Amino acid sequence: MMMKSVINKSIKKIKMKHLYKIISCLLLMPFIAQSQTAIKAETIYTISGAPIKNGVVLIKDGKIESVGTAKEISIPKNYTVVNAKIVTPGFVDARSVVGLSGALNIPTDQDQLEKSSPIQPELRAIDAYNPEEKLVAYVRDYGVTTMHxxxxxxALVSGQTMIVKTKPGKIDAVTLVPxxxxxxxxxxxVQGNFTSPGTKAKQIAMIRTELLKAQGYMQKQNDKDTSKRPATDLKYEALSKLLKGEVKALITVNSTNDIMNAIRLAKEFNFKLVIDGAAEAYKLIDEIKSAHAEIILHATMARNGGDMVNMTRESAAILTAAGIPVSIETGYEAYVPKTHVLLFEAALAVTYGLPYEEGLKAIxxxxxxxxxxxxxxxxxEKGKDADLVLFDGDPFEYLSKVCKVMIDGNWVSDNCK
Amino acid sequence: MRKKLFLPIGLLLCIIVHAQDKPMAFKGALIYPINGTPIQNGTLIVQDGKIIAVGDANTKIPADAIITDAKGKVIMPGIVDTHSHLGGPEGGDNSAALNPDTRAFDAINPTSDGFKKALAGGLTTLNIMPGSGHLMSGQTVYVKMREAKVMEDLIIVNEKGVYGGMKMANGTNPMRGTTGFPGTRAKSAAMDRDLFVKAQEYKKKMEKAVKDSSKTFERDLRLEPLVEVLQGKRVVHFHTHKENDILTAIRLSKEFGFRVVLHHVSEGWKVYDEIAKAGVPCSIIVIESPGGKLEAMDYSSANGAALSNAGVLTGFHTDDGITDSRLLIRAAAMAVRAGMNKDKALEALTINGAKMLDLSSRIGSLEKGKDADFIILSGDPFSVYTKVEQTWVEGKKRYDIKNPDDKAFLFGGFKVYSTEREEYMNHDDEIGNQ
Structure with missing residues (x-):
């Protein structure tokens, strides 16, 4: 509440910039000591089980020590007690470019797409991610604790992805999966970014050519005659990981024929496929199921233009009802706004027919x-990272606020936004 | 000249409206009339495109009225979007930075699917703006979401006798650095001022010619609409984000005495006192996150709260396709989340926008004699679970969620928005498609 009144006053007098500095100083203080915390809430959405009414979560050493009803769990004396109306797990953004595609949107902070060549699997996300990007803190304030x-x-292959925790810290400290x-x-x-490919058939031909080369590279690597083994090639090393099943292909495809192109490629080269964007996936339920492809669905409020002209805000509901698990993403935005807010996208999916708890599951x-x-x-759940979001009401409601966010047992946001 | 053009259009509208409809009464809803306190268990009666009564449960309903039970629903005026780009309004091209002569009216596709999107969002009146990327992108057009074949079916002539404003912009938006376009802020203002000085001289000549029929003068399509601006008939809708640019727009309006509505106003929270003192209205946008361009880095969702608390006439806009016409009510809710007063947010969605377009005598509130533009909501306007169930424009039901064809425009789907791809491409420079 005190923080809130400071903010209100600041709108009148102080410049916001200075305020941010003050808030971040205040927020950084708890990082010094990791406290044992007990959170009491009217409702805890554990997600792995039924919601717990009148529940308690105990946090110790950055992990969830226990979760249950207030009757089941007694709070040890040295634990700091925090009250909340609703508690959910920290949100996991299934696909974002935050940290590579900065809010300034000028060439120096746009590292999400290298246009020198359409296939560059060797480009590592860890070499580009900026944990100090303004938007990292922004999405964290709205409950995103883990971000893919x-x-x-x-680009046909734009590079690699990574998983981070959105907590403040240097890149190695915040990286979960490099x-x-x-x-x-x-x-x-793709055709707008490169002179070639200039057609759809060429796009597929170029991907197939490189994957065939990667197959050859892998075979030669196993040659008994070590002199015949190829010199290390970063591009084919990265593609080999895909062909060996060590990493999945995250293919952004929206139109029906592009989704089918992705499925066909995955079948031909036997790689694990995640269909990203998936605007017309609702037309291909059977095909997606039989291909065992996973779905990362575009933001519910994405613009219905270009390849996404046939998107529907019912997609999450339709796919979920068909038995295909849906993960909602914020994805990529080229202009204003530079990122969506994951919580709001799930909220809208719920208003367009996705069952309530499925909406929470999707994030x-x-x-x-x-x-x-x-x-x-x-x-x-017991033993998992203590990544939690505390709300003052129904998380999906416009007028509810994200009051506190915890990552690895530390409070990282206290803004009631 | 312009007035003569309007005469047949006015007649046409009269003919459409005067086919003596039966009165329609909507009973039992919570009514937000906007000009007064909310009415529990209220009654709204409309006939021949106009509101004939708004009141409580005791309001007398004509015997021949068609009665709709609206118990549990919320009824409020149709939403006014003070800044939209639906329908492909284009405007000026790459040849010049100042294009007062180009009219959005000449470019818009009156049968655009985008208008269905607007109806699904409860929007009944739009200010469609040409541009952007110019100091002056051209003449905007005020439209009602009526059923339309041609542009004349859509336009609405306001209290000042015009059916649009003038779109201007400053900051980085018009600074293309190409021939004919400014490279700095000072140059932008100098180019604006130069044109307005010419318009002032032209206005003098025009007034002389009106008084003295022996005086002839050559018509100038670029300066004619600016005379309307200088006369206070045509409002300038000024795209502006940063503190310094906001103040420059106000300074220009004071120098030349034109009426201005500031649009976007990302840094409004820094200069609301100055804006309030100047008595300039603000049409604001609510976006999901700051940035996306340098000028929006200091954007705050608390703009609505800061401006309206300071007494600035505040409205909302979609800038569609920057934000979605189906979500303008949500934008107001997000402003409330960031501290804006609920009543003020409802006014900002309706009557305040109407005032900015000089249309408040006809739209923006539910009052006897005003146009029967209203929406029926399933519940609280500020709840995520609430849907616009019906949108009525001048007594005609233009959107009904129970109709699957209409509902499709809320959700989207395969080939629902058939003209959308084309219009999206027109906005490619702004929205991008990396």
């Missing part, structure tokens, strides 16, 4: 599973 970010859309997937795009946007446990990090994040 990295190279953007617009190489998560290969970011790929098939669609009209917590579903993406955690898809990203292979569900042992650590995505639900409120």
């Amino acid at each position: 970010t990295g190279h953007g859309i617009g 190489m998560e997937m290969l970011a790929m795009t098939i669609g009209s946007s 917590t446990l579903n993406p955690a599973k898809l990203l292979g990090i569900d042992k650590r994040v995505g639900s409120i």
Whole structure:
């Protein structure tokens, strides 16, 4: 409340910039000592189980020590007690470019797309991610604690992705998975960024050519005659990881024929496929199921233009009802606004027919599973990272606020935004 | 000249409206009339495109009225979007930075799917702006979301006898650095001032010619609309973000005495006192996150709160396709989340926009004699779970969520927005498609 009144006053007199400095100083203080915390809440959405009414979460050494009803759990004396109306797990953004694509939107802070060549799987996200980017703190204030970010859309293979915690800190300290997937795009946007490919067929031909070369590279690497083994090639090293199944292909495809192109490629080269964007996935339920492809769905409020002209805000509801788990993303925005807010995208999906708790799942446990990090994040369970979001009301309501955010047991946001 | 053009249009509208409809009564809703306190269990009666009564449960309903039970619903005026780009308004091209002669009217596709999107969002009146990327992108057009075949079906002539404003912009937006375009802020203002000085001289000549029929003068399409601006008939809608640019726009309006509405106003929270003192209205945008361009880095969702608390006439806009016409009510809710008073946010969605377009005698509140532009909501306007169920324009139901064809425009879907791809491409320079 005190913080709130400071903010209100500042709108009248103080310049906001200075205020941010003050707030960040205040926020940094708790990082020095990791406290044991007990959170009491009217409702705890654990996600892994049924919601707990009148519940308690105990946090010790950055992990969830226990969770249950107030009757089941007695709060040890030395724990700091915090009250909340609603508690959810920290949100997991299934696909973002925050940290590579900066808010300034000038060439020096746009690192999500290298246009020198349409296929560059060797580009690592960890070499580009900026944990101090303004938008990292911005999305954290709205509950995003884990983010799958990295190279953007617009190239056949734009580079690698990574998983970070949004907590303040140097890159190594905040990185959860340094190489998560290969970011790929098939669609009209690629043709706008390169002189070739200039057609859809050429896009597929170019990807197939490189994947065939990668197959050859892998074979030669196993040659008994070591002199015949190829010199290390960063591009084919990265593509080999895809072909060996060590990483998944994150292919941004929206139109029906581009989604089918991605499925066909995955089948031909036997790689793990995540369909990203997926605007027309609702037309291809059977095909997606039989291909065992996973779905990262575009922001509910994405613009219905270009390849996404046929998107529907019912997609999350339709796919979920068909038994395809959905993870919602904020994705990529080229202009204003520079990023979506994950919580708001899930909220809208719920108003357009996605069941309430599925809406929460789509930004917590579903993406955690898809990203292979569900042992650590995505639900409120004993032993998992203490990444939590505290609300003063229904998380999805316009007028509810995200009051506190915790990452690894530390309060990282206290803004009631 | 312009007035003569309007005569047949006015007649046409009269003919459409005067086909003596039966009165329609909507009973039982919570009514936000905007000009007064909310009415529980209220009654709204409309006939022949106009509101004939608004009141409580005791309001007398004509015997022949068609009665709709609206219990549990919320009724409020149709939403006014003070800045939209729906329909492909284009405007000036790359040849010049100042394009007072180009009219959005000449470019818009009156059958655009975008207007269905607006109806699904409860929007009934739009100010469609040409541009952007010019100091002056051209003449804007005020439209009602009526059923339309041609542009004449859409336009609405305001209290000043015009059906649009003049779009201007400053800051980095017009600074293209190419021939004919400014490279600095000072040059931008100098080019604006130069044109307005010419318009002042032209206005004098025109007034002389009106008084003395022996005096002839050559018509100048570039200066004619600026005379309307100088006369206070045509409002300048001024795209501006940063503190210094906001103050420059105000300074220009004072120097030449034109009426201005500031648009976007990302840094309004820094200079609301100055804006309030100048008595200049603000049409603000609510976006998901700051940045995306340098001028929006200091954007704050508390702009609505800061400006309206300072007494500035504040409205909202979509700038569609920057934000979505289906979500303008949500934008107001987000402003409330950031501290804006609820009543003021409702006014900002309706009557304040109407005032900015000189249309408040016809639209913006539910009052006897005003146009029957209203929306029926499933619940609280500021709840995420609330939907616009019906949108009425001049007594005609233009959107009904129960109609699957209409509902599709809320959700989207395969080939629902058939003209959207084309219009999106027109905005490619701004929205991008990396």
